Amino acid sequence: xxxxxxxxxxxxNAWYGESHVLHGVDLDIREGETITLLGRNGAGKxxxxxxxxxxxxxxEGVIRLRGQDLLKLPLHRVAQAGLGYVPEERGIFASLNVSxxxxxxxxxxxxxMSVEEIYRLFPNLHERRSSQGTKLSGGxxxxxxxxxxxxxxxxxLLLDEPTEGLAPVIVQxxxxxxxxxxxxxxxxxxxxxxxxxxxxxxDRFYLMEDGRxxxxxxxxxxxxxxxxxxxxxxx
Amino acid sequence: MAVETHFLPAQARVRTSxxxxxxxxxxxxxxxxxxxxxxxxxxxxxxxxxxCAFNLLIGYVGLxxxxxxxxxGGAAYFTAHAVKVWGWEPLAGILxxxxxxxxxxxxxxxxxxxxxxxxxxxxxxALGQMFAFICLQVPFTHGEDGIQGVxxxxxxxxxxxxxxxxxxxxxxxIFLFGYFTIYRIVHSPFGNILQAIRENERRxxxxxYRVDRYKLGAFVMSAALAGLAGGTxxxxxxxxxxxxxxxxxxxxxxxxTLLGGIGTLIGPAVGAGLVIALQNYLAAYxxxxxxxxxxxxxxxxxxxxxxxxGEVLELMKRKSG
Amino acid sequence: MNTIFGISPPALYGQILxxxxxxxxxxxxxxxxxxxxxLLRVINFAHGAQYMLGAFAAYLxxxxxxxGYWPALILAPLLIGAVAVVIERTMLSRLYRLDPxxxxxxxxxxxxxxEGMFRYWFGAAGKPYTPPSQxxxxxxxxxxxxxIYRGWVVIASLVICLGTWLLIEKTRLGAYLRAATExxxxxxxxxxxxxxxxxxxxxxxAALAALAGxxxxxxxxxxxxxxxxLIIIVFAVVVVGGMGSILGAIVxxxxxxxxEGLTKVFYPEASSIVxxxxxxxxxxxxxxxxxxxxx
Numbered sequence: 105x106x107x108x109x110x111x112x113x114x115x116x117n118a119w120y121g122e123s124h125v126l127h128g129v130d131l132d133i134r135e136g137e138t139i140t141l142l143g144r145n146g147a148g149k150x151x152x153x154x155x156x157x158x159x160x161x162x163x164e165g166v167i168r169l170r171g172q173d174l175l176k177l178p179l180h181r182v183a184q185a186g187l188g189y190v191p192e193e194r195g196i197f198a199s200l201n202v203s204x205x206x207x208x209x210x211x212x213x214x215x216x217m218s219v220e221e222i223y224r225l226f227p228n229l230h231e232r233r234s235s236q237g238t239k240l241s242g243g244x245x246x247x248x249x250x251x252x253x254x255x256x257x258x259x260x261l262l263l264d265e266p267t268e269g270l271a272p273v274i275v276q277x278x279x280x281x282x283x284x285x286x287x288x289x290x291x292x293x294x295x296x297x298x299x300x301x302x303x304x305x306x307d308r309f310y311l312m313e314d315g316r317x318x319x320x321x322x323x324x325x326x327x328x329x330x331x332x333x334x335x336x337x338x339x
Numbered sequence: 340m341a342v343e344t345h346f347l348p349a350q351a352r353v354r355t356s357x358x359x360x361x362x363x364x365x366x367x368x369x370x371x372x373x374x375x376x377x378x379x380x381x382x383x384x385x386x387x388x389x390x391c392a393f394n395l396l397i398g399y400v401g402l403x404x405x406x407x408x409x410x411x412g413g414a415a416y417f418t419a420h421a422v423k424v425w426g427w428e429p430l431a432g433i434l435x436x437x438x439x440x441x442x443x444x445x446x447x448x449x450x451x452x453x454x455x456x457x458x459x460x461x462x463x464x465a466l467g468q469m470f471a472f473i474c475l476q477v478p479f480t481h482g483e484d485g486i487q488g489v490x491x492x493x494x495x496x497x498x499x500x501x502x503x504x505x506x507x508x509x510x511x512x513i514f515l516f517g518y519f520t521i522y523r524i525v526h527s528p529f530g531n532i533l534q535a536i537r538e539n540e541r542r543x544x545x546x547x548y549r550v551d552r553y554k555l556g557a558f559v560m561s562a563a564l565a566g567l568a569g570g571t572x573x574x575x576x577x578x579x580x581x582x583x584x585x586x587x588x589x590x591x592x593x594x595x596t597l598l599g600g601i602g603t604l605i606g607p608a609v610g611a612g613l614v615i616a617l618q619n620y621l622a623a624y625x626x627x628x629x630x631x632x633x634x635x636x637x638x639x640x641x642x643x644x645x646x647x648x649g650e651v652l653e654l655m656k657r658k659s660g
Numbered sequence: 661m662n663t664i665f666g667i668s669p670p671a672l673y674g675q676i677l678x679x680x681x682x683x684x685x686x687x688x689x690x691x692x693x694x695x696x697x698x699l700l701r702v703i704n705f706a707h708g709a710q711y712m713l714g715a716f717a718a719y720l721x722x723x724x725x726x727x728g729y730w731p732a733l734i735l736a737p738l739l740i741g742a743v744a745v746v747i748e749r750t751m752l753s754r755l756y757r758l759d760p761x762x763x764x765x766x767x768x769x770x771x772x773x774x775e776g777m778f779r780y781w782f783g784a785a786g787k788p789y790t791p792p793s794q795x796x797x798x799x800x801x802x803x804x805x806x807x808i809y810r811g812w813v814v815i816a817s818l819v820i821c822l823g824t825w826l827l828i829e830k831t832r833l834g835a836y837l838r839a840a841t842e843x844x845x846x847x848x849x850x851x852x853x854x855x856x857x858x859x860x861x862x863x864x865x866a867a868l869a870a871l872a873g874x875x876x877x878x879x880x881x882x883x884x885x886x887x888x889x890l891i892i893i894v895f896a897v898v899v900v901g902g903m904g905s906i907l908g909a910i911v912x913x914x915x916x917x918x919x920e921g922l923t924k925v926f927y928p929e930a931s932s933i934v935x936x937x938x939x940x941x942x943x944x945x946x947x948x949x950x951x952x953x954x955x
Binding site: 403450451453454456457458460461462464465466468469472473476586590593597627628629630631632633634635636637640641644 | 697701703751754755758759760761762764765766768769770771772773774775776777779780888892893895896898899929932933936937939940943944947
Binding site for chain 1: 838846847848851852855
């Protein structure tokens, strides 16, 4: 784990049409770190992920992966560079079954997990592999969404609210999966509103409000920032 | 259709300049037959009305009808038949055309409105083609020959429409009537609801509006006004043929509206004038008109979606800040 | 002689065969339209023109270079497909972010340009194109006489439809296509070059139309107008079938073709509008189409 950041974001501004939604966002992730973006609904967390990935195209600023500028790249090239995106709505393809959903992403890097490895990590998916993608439970769909991206060999996972709407026991399992991925050296950028979950997996936190970064702190300083968290998150 | 439209806001400055322009335009139209060949002007007026009627549907309701020739040409046939075969007075003949077009509009609209967007367009196209086939076979239309030699007659038994000036001013009156009818529809509560439907249909439904009824109502009005144009055209040019009901005609009126400016009141009329002028000009040369229409379509869709009136309005908006 | 419903069997079967042939073209063209629409959300009005261009390519290849039917079956689709790729890259792709009706209007304009130019160059009359000698003549099946070329057309179209279906349902490329139809952005986020996929799809659809054009040349004669009248009927077929599935487009095409043929036997005056009438009925009863999904 080197000290130079794997992913660098500087002064990121973004627009949805005429609406200016991100104001000079700065972000660093080092290799193997798990970073969490905290903030309430509408703070700009999802927008930040989409802007980094390149789904949101109207942007200004700097996005660098190992020194390579990502801003001008089309979405599929960003993915090929090693970023993997799991959207909030999961995006399981209804016209494909579990196995087909899983097999869909092309291997864009050598370290893309093989199907066997993935099924070992997600045994319940192996059981359900012939089911229609959308017939799975919420938790299983989330697993599938994460599993899918692992196929591409992405080294940085952008996860948007993976625990949203899931029962506590499933949330626990997802936490276990993330920890297992961390052990494999995966870098994770996580968007979460459930900060208790995030606490367990994240090394560092960024706090967002109204499209801006308002603070950042490492995991061990979490309790020290509780007041600010309560205020900004409104919980 | 989530198209870029420019519904006139009630800004005082825009209003005044619009009214001045309008007055100038009407004055020009009144003087026109002394300067320009009356038949050309009457052609422009008929198609301008046709295009304005079509625009009511696309610009303010967001529905692209690809079979509007059905109403235009159908009315032409009805009017031609009434005046030539039954000996009706011309205005009565035109009103029959309007009524016939409204009925056709009710039938086509009822079927087409069951789907949205692209499907709506395809359905109107298919139904239009079906109507064209029927027109080809039904005896009263005289198939390939069409109904020829429609007498101009005497308007209300008094005005001899064979006089080109008389015919022109009657046509102008009909155009202005149609134009102001559209203006009133757009600026009425009914029109406002149509706009709301176009902008956010789900919301309109959740507010309790019977959206389908409004759409159908707008469709029938648009068809009736297109029929007004068609019936008038039958009297002016004294024939009704298959060309009037074919998909190429439907395509032309779309082009006129697109070129002039979808969703602007005056745009379609401007577009109609341009296209007719172009066709007349090119008739002298060997160049295929269809190709030119296709080229203008492609250019408009790619880089000129606001149309002439739309661009002018945008310029005026920018200037007034 | 026996009759079936008052019609002599050869006449009846002859009409059914004609219906099957027409149905083959309806199926091929609505298949191409469905493939393009599914992914690009564009109604390719130029499909009829691409069909016509395919037929003309075969005709011109034969007339000016002596290249015959069999090579034309491959060359014409490649040529027309290449033209379509250029169209997609330079014009169509700019419209994806807009209302899909603009795509319809663009392709409509392109159709007018192609047909207008060809009409200007070649006139409106149809040009004959002789089928290759291997497919000439006919065979007596006992209950009817079947021209070999016509039998070939039906078989070829079935094979092409099956091949396309297999491509879409069973291959990796087809999986990308189906997934991208649902969520193009996400597929791209996995590293798949979706813009290129869109271009390929449009090219493939156009090539299918052109292939149909080559098949049609010996039967319907080669004329600049052959596409536009056909495409409107195909639109009606597509509305009846619903744009939901490839299979639906294929089945609807064949069925409507046969129904049209049967109508010609029993009620000839209605044959040119029967498909539209069926469309009207389907709209009343099942607006999403027989195989369609409610959007």
